[in-house]
Amino acid sequence: MIDNDQLAKIVHMTAPNGDRATRTLRGLYRVDEGSEGLRARIEELCGEVDEAIAEGASFIVLSDRDTTKDLAPIPSLLMLSAVHHHLIRSETRMKVGLVVEAGDVREVHHVALLVGYGASAVNPYLAMETCEDLVRSGVLTGVTPESAVRNVISALGKGVLKIMSKMGISTIASYAGAQAFEAVGLAQGFIDEYFTGTTSKLGGVGLEVIADENRSRHEVAYPADAAVRAHERLQTGGEYQWRRDGSPHLFNPETVFRLQHSTRNRRYDVFREYTSLVDSQAEELATLRGMFALRTGMRRPVPIEEVESVESIVKRFSTGAMSYGSISKEAHETLAIAMNRLGAKSNTGEGGEDLDRLLDPERRSAIKQVASGRFGVTSMYLTHADDIQIKLAQGAKPGEGGQLPPTKVYPWVARTRHATAGVGLISPPPHHDIYSIEDLKQLIFDLKRANPGARIHVKLVSQSGIGAVAAGTAKALADVILVSGHDGGTGASPLNSLKHAGTPWELGLAETQQTLMLNGMRDRVVVQVDGQLKTGRDVVIGALLGAEEFGFATAPLVVEGCVMMRVCHLDTCPVGVATQNPELRKRFTGKPEFVVNFFEFIAQEVREYLAELGYRTLDEIIGRRELLDVDRALQHWKASGLDLTPVLVGPDFSESEARRNSRAQDHELESHFDNELIRRASGPRGRRPGRGRAAGEEHRARRRHDARPPRDPSPRRPGTARGVDRRDADRQRGAVVRCVPAERHPPAPRGRLQRLRRQGALGGQIIVRPSREAGFAAERNVIAGNVIGYGATQGSMFIRGIVGERFLVRNSGATAVVEGVGDHALEYMTGGLALILGATGRNLGAGMSGGTAYVLDLAEAKVNREALASGEIELHELGSADHEIVRDLLEQHVEHTDSAVAAALLVDGDAAFARFTKVLPRDYAAVLRTRQSAVDEGLDPDGDVVWSRILEVTGG
Incomplete structure (x- = not known):
């Protein structure tokens, strides 16, 4: 991103021989010549670029400035990509850098596209000049x-970095020209010519339609009677929010009123x-x-x-993963x-669930999302789930982590999420997991194994290639595969993701269904779909494309x-829905009865469609895509080029081929070694091992779990579970793992032995040391x-020796001592x-937003450099209080290992403490200081006065 001054410097650069190194080319064409004029001008532009390169130009500025009533600008992305691919075919692309000077660039996605299709720099001159005018006019x-x-340049640049990070790309050099996009609704011939190599599964419009729409916009800018219309204001747009004269939205004042009126007064006629x-x-063509x-x-x-009952159909419904914190309690x-009243399922989202709700069958959420393995994910949370959902992709923002801004991390939200009030929470992109x-x-x-009775969900997002991922997910023994659509964004998706991330669920669902059937795995998994489902018709179409269950969030x-x-x-x-502010929450008027009415109305409408189609159950129409017809739609002028074969036709399948789930996955629960560990851990307490199936009724950990602390919390006393030699399990000769009750922490689920592998410390105490016969220096x-201690929420670990990468990633409450990472x-x-x-190792503390670390002889170069440079992580010497903490942990470490x-270090005393560095996230440190000062003043650390101070110091 460059401003006008930076662009001017590029334009006036000179080559060593004194010639101008930069050529500026105008991407304008005669608007009255339509698509032929547009095509001809693109070809001319490519020729002018070739001529500039032959004359020694190092930079080409593709500009759309200087439009007139007769000359319209070529859309900047089309202009750039056409030149970019022309130069690739001419084998001269590496000779020049392409700079785009464009007035149609105003969003992060626009910049991302231009860079992704070859731009070395982008100058959004009209957006910048608009901001300057807004300041000068007092707006x-x-x-x-x-x-x-x-600020504009900074915001657009950060947005592009966010897109790169969620795609796993760390440098702009790797992203530039990578074309990491999928087209929806563009003709294959058009793609091949101007956007070569881009995926476009459905075909669609070509240069003719693009020229027509460009002409329409140009006529608005240059009306026939300019004197009459000169006083008119710009169109309001309404792309993201409904506006009376803006773009159409399915949820608008008219539909919202009818939906709320019908469900609050149980008026099915109004619902229809x-x-x-x-x-x-x-x-x-809105969807x-x-x-x-x-x-x-x-x-x-x-x-x-004769059609399946409402009571039966509603059990297929669930609400979307909207976390506590993003929406109100x-x-x-x-x-x-x-949903509990209906026998359906609600979803916690990744924000955890309060203990009193976990134990309340009326208020608990049946689906517990684990997402990135933190924010309230405890053993009790998992064992009180009917479904456990892994968020491999994030619906309206695929690849992007969720985010809760500091202003919404109120003290009660922080307690549930095992976080710090006033410190923003970021769930990293799924590819980090x-x-x-x-x-x-x-x-x-x-x-x-944590909950054998729960179904395991995997949430995928609709995009090209989802079928292969779904097949792999089924082989990995997922019980449910959720195909999530690109639209939605309940609870504050970034605006850039609402419109530009992922593809419609119809595409992903059709590909998932066909791939699972081709691989003979459709009968092993349940397929669910969500993404702006609003009506019974949406449910029926989802079923015809292969879904058995259906998720609703915004509605x-x-x-x-x-x-x-x-x-x-x-x-x-x-209205008190998406807020934690107590005063605004008082305005919340929703009732469970309204939601019950909505889902029963949806089910009733589904019944009516089934009756009209001639079927008695929803199961009968699952995967019956032959019941869908698109002839009428393809008569629309913008849809005539679409090819819906990938959705509606696909491969041929015999009638005997399974189209829906009919059998459970074989998780081999009975044969797993956990059963022996549970038996051995249960015996010393005098309790009988659990009876019945390992995957059965009331799973043993749940039966033995309670939230009370152990009677004797002393870490000095040996645990109820005997030391376990893990030579075979961990392939680490001589390592002994011992579990004992944790000091100052709630216990692990009683009767269960903590397993030291990946998702580890959910409470209790883990001790790892060499056996006395090992004969090697552990340190x-x-x-x-x-990934030791991944997502730990409580408990402690004492490990004598070095551990591997990503130690304590996403830790939110555990204490750990280790001798190298x-x-x-x-x-x-x-x-x-x-x-x-x-x-x-390198990159210590990346993304760290809470907690404290004491590191011996820390090399500052090993700390995440971006966090250090921005001040997000602070390095401190130890104070007297820190000395006590470190001394206590050293003493425990010696005793246990x-x-x-x-x-x-204990022998060295104060000299040893001088070797330690305290690593503390900036906002967390600010919260600690604020709370301490509040305590000194006699204030409630979680009170309103302290809360307002916390938001001030953390920038909330």
Whole structure:
């Protein structure tokens, strides 16, 4: 991103021989010549670029400035990509850098596309000049025109970095020209010529339609009678929020009113008016499914009385993963109560769940999301789940981590999430967790052992290639595969992701269904779909494309009272839905009865469609894509080039081929070694091992779990579980793992032995040391593997020796002592305490937002450099209070592991403490200081006065 001054420097650069090194070319064409004029000008432009390169130009500026009534600008992306691919075909692309000077660039996605299709720099001149005008006219205050421009450039640049990071790309050189995009609705011939290599599964419009739409916009800018219309204001747009004269939205004042009125007064007739409005707008090409018609004449209709009941159909429904914190306690619990009454399922999201709700069958959420393995994910949380959902992708923002801004991390939210009030929470992109199908299989394995009675979900997002991922997920023994659509964004998705990330669920669902059937695995898994489902017709189309279960998120929130203000991230929701502010929450008017009415109405409408189609159950139509017709839709002028074969036709399957789930996955629960560990851990207490199936009824850990502390919390007393030789299990010769009750922490689920592998410390105490016969120096050897303590929420670990990479990643409450760590230690940590008595790998503390670490002889170069440079991580010397903490941990480490390193440090005393560095996230440190000062003043550390101070010091 460059401003006008930077562009001017590039334009006036000279070559060593004194010639001008930069050529500026105008991407304008005669608008009255239509698509032929546009095509001809693109060809001319490519020729001018070739000529400039031959004359020695090092930079080409592609500009759309100087438009007139007769000359319209070529869309900047089309202009750039056409030149970029022309130069690739001419084998001269590496000779020049392409700079784009464009007035149609105003969003992060626009910049990302230009860079992704070859731009070396982008100058969004009109966006910057607009900001300058807003400041000078008084619309924007508190900034100068120059700072406003800098803010625009900074915001767009950060947005592109966010896109790169969620795609796993670390340098702009790798992203530039990578074309990491998929086209929806562009003709294959057009793609091949101007966007060569881009995926476009459905075909669509070509240069003719693009020229027509460009002409329409140009005529608005240059009206025939300019004098008459000169006083008119610019169009309001309405791309993201509904505007009366803006773009159409399926949720608008008319549909929202009817939906809320019908569900609050149990008026099914008004509900049908709502669905009729939504479906009719969808049919105007607002959605891909809106293009489909139902073939109602293929079978004789059946009486509605013979169709599957409402009570049966609603059990297929669930609410979306909206976490506590993103929406209010009242909104979250209302959804859970309603779904429990229906026998359906609500989803916690990744924000955890309060203990009193976990134990309340009326208010608990049946689906517990684990997402990135933190934010309240405890053993009790897992064992009180009917479904456990792994968020491999994030619906409306695929690849992107969730984010809760500091203003919404109130004290009560922080307690539930095992975080710090006033410190923003970031759930990192999923690729930071799952690197392969093998890793996913291991996580499914672990979760199934944590709760054998729960179904394990994997949430995928609709995009090209989802079928292969779904097949691998089924092989990894997932019980449910959720295909999530690109739209939605409940609870404050970034605006850039609402429109530009992922593809419609119709595409992903069709590909998933076909791939699973081709591989003979469709009968092993349940397929679920979600993404702006609003009507019974949406459910029926989802079923015809292969889904058995259906998720709703935005619509139930609207039923509760949401008015689509799009201010979720600001904590200013005026109706108390997406806020934690106690005063705004008082305005919440939703009731479980309203949500119950909504889902029963949806089910009733599904019944009516089934009767009309001639079927008695929803199971009968799953995967019956032959019941969909698109002939009417393809008559639309913008849809005539679409090829819906990938969705509606696909491979041929025999009638005997399974189209839906009919058998359970074989998780081999009975044969797993956990059963023996549970038996051995149960015996010393005098309790009988659990009876019945390992995967059965009341799973043993759940039966023995309670929230009370142990009677004797002393760490001096040996644990009830005997020391276990893990030579075979961990492949680490001579390592002994011992579990004992944890000091100052709630226990592990009673009767269960903690397993030291990946998702580890959920409470209790883990001790790892060499056996006395091992005969090696532990502090110089790796004694445990990667990702130790992942997502730990409580408990403690004492490890005599070095561990692998990503130690304590996402730790939110555990205390750990270790004698050396690999790369990426303490990554995304939000709480807890780490004492590292040895060397660290690189990138320590990346994404760390809470907790404290004491590191011996820390090399500053090993700390995440971006966090250090920005001040997000602070390095301190130890104070007297820190001395006491470190001394106590060293003494415990010696007692539990006979550590020679810890013993030597204790002998050295104050000299040893001088060798330690305290690593503390900036905002966490600010919160600690604020709370301490509040305590000194006699204030409530969680009170309103302290809360307001916390927000001030953390920038909230």
